[in-house]
Each structure stands twice: as C-alpha cells, then as structure tokens.
Amino acid sequence: MGGLNFEKMIIILVIAMFVIGPTRLPIYAKKLGDFIRSLKRAADGAKDRLRDEMGPEFDDVDWKQLDPRQYDPRRIIRDALVEDEREARLSDRSQRIEDLEAARRARQGIAEDGTIAVRFDDEAT
Structure with missing residues (x-):
C-alpha cells in the first residue's frame, strides 16, 4: 500500500x-x-x-x-500490560523486602519504631 x-x-x-x-x-x-x-x-x-x-x-x-500515524494500538496495549506487570513485580519485591526487614528486626529485638526491645530469658533466672 x-x-x-x-x-x-x-x-x-x-x-x-x-x-x-x-x-x-x-x-x-x-x-x-x-x-x-x-x-x-x-x-x-x-x-x-x-x-x-x-x-x-x-x-x-x-x-x-x-x-498520530506513529501510534500502533497493539504496541500501546502491550506496553501498558508490560508496565502493569512490572509494577506488580516491583510491589511484590518491595513487600518481600519489608517482610524480611521486619523478620530481621524481630530476631534482633528491634521494635517497629526503632527502639531496642529488651528480652528476658525466663529460664536463665
């Protein structure tokens, strides 16, 4: 054509x-x-x-x-879907990082606000 x-x-x-x-x-x-x-x-x-x-x-x-002739609707939709998928992966990754950080803090006895929680071992006394 x-x-x-x-x-x-x-x-x-x-x-x-x-x-x-x-x-x-x-x-x-x-x-x-x-x-x-x-x-x-x-x-x-x-x-x-x-x-x-x-x-x-x-x-x-x-x-x-x-x-407007440069826009291909198929490419626009494909890019939007890929962008949504990328955002979902980034959100999952940041949630996993937050969960790991919370677990590390819990192991070290650090409260959510950053203060150090003192733990007493009942068996040691």
Missing part, C-alpha cells in the same frame, strides 16, 4: 480525460490547482498563527512525536 506515485497519477489522468472530456479537463485542472493552493495558504496561515501564539516554544516542539 503505497502513496500516490507517477503511475497512479497517469491512470487517474486518463480516467479523468474520459469522464470529464478533453475540452473541460483544463478548466477542472485549473480549479484543482487553485483549490490546492488555497489549502496550502490556509495551512501556512494556521502555522504562522500558531508560531505567533506559541512564541519561541514553537521551534522546540517535536512535531513528529505528535503524529
């Missing part, structure tokens, strides 16, 4: 000659050219107005990043 290449333009021109006719084809070609020029002027005017409103930040914007 490619763009509009030279061969396709020739085919369109031949079809237009049969549909429109050779006498009216120059008139419609001129109208098409005028329409394309007016579209270009409108786009340039909108770009100039945007540049005036944004100021110097206009040149800093990466316009290719904002192109």
